[in-house]
Amino acid sequence: MSVNITVPNRLLRGFKKRALASDVEVFGFLIGNLIKENNILTRIVIQAIHYPKVLATKGEVNVLEKDRDVRRAVAPMLLLGSIHSHPDIEYDGISTEDAKDGARRGEAVFAVYHIWPKEEGKKRFTRLDWYVGAPLGRVKVR
Numbered sequence: 464m465s466v467n468i469t470v471p472n473r474l475l476r477g478f479k480k481r482a483l484a485s486d487v488e489v490f491g492f493l494i495g496n497l498i499k500e501n502n503i504l505t506r507i508v509i510q511a512i513h514y515p516k517v518l519a520t521k522g523e524v525n526v527l528e529k530d531r532d533v534r535r536a537v538a539p540m541l542l543l544g545s546i547h548s549h550p551d552i553e554y555d556g557i558s559t560e561d562a563k564d565g566a567r568r569g570e571a572v573f574a575v576y577h578i579w580p581k582e583e584g585k586k587r588f589t590r591l592d593w594y595v596g597a598p599l600g601r602v603k604v605r
Contacts, residue, residue, distance in 0.1 A: 466595045468572060470509040478512060479589070482548035482576050487519040489576075490526060490547040494537045497571060507543060507572050507595065521550055530568060544570035549577045557594055565594065 482489045491512040498506040515528035524547055534542045565573045577590045
């Protein structure tokens with residue numbers, strides 16, 4: 464059974480704008496709720512992106528905010544996962560490090576926004592990939 468992800472376009476446009484304007488990785492926590500039908504996760508509803516303080520480079524993001532502090536701040540909504548950009552890296556799919564970070568955090572969903580330059584000119588290719596299925600860990604399903 465597949466899981467549907469619902470995200471307002473304004474959130475994705477806002478993330479894209481930040482990512483395209485930055486030469487380092489951009490990171491945000493995905494905030495919202497999980498929906499179950501017949502005790503099976505069927506939908507992930509993302510309602511906000513929280514941009515924590517970070518130390519970022521082109522290849523790495525160190526989040527300075529603790530996950531538990533974000534969870535407390537966004538309650539009763541849930542910290543569902545994260546979204547981050549890969550600037551100037553041709554599409555490479557999910558990295559092993561990204562998968563490990565998602566599992567370590569217990570993320571129900573995470574997204575990677577890839578940005579890489581075209582061969583000529585200033586335009587860039589972009590691709591947004593969603594990953595569902597990391598261990599739910601501490602995330603409570605409603």
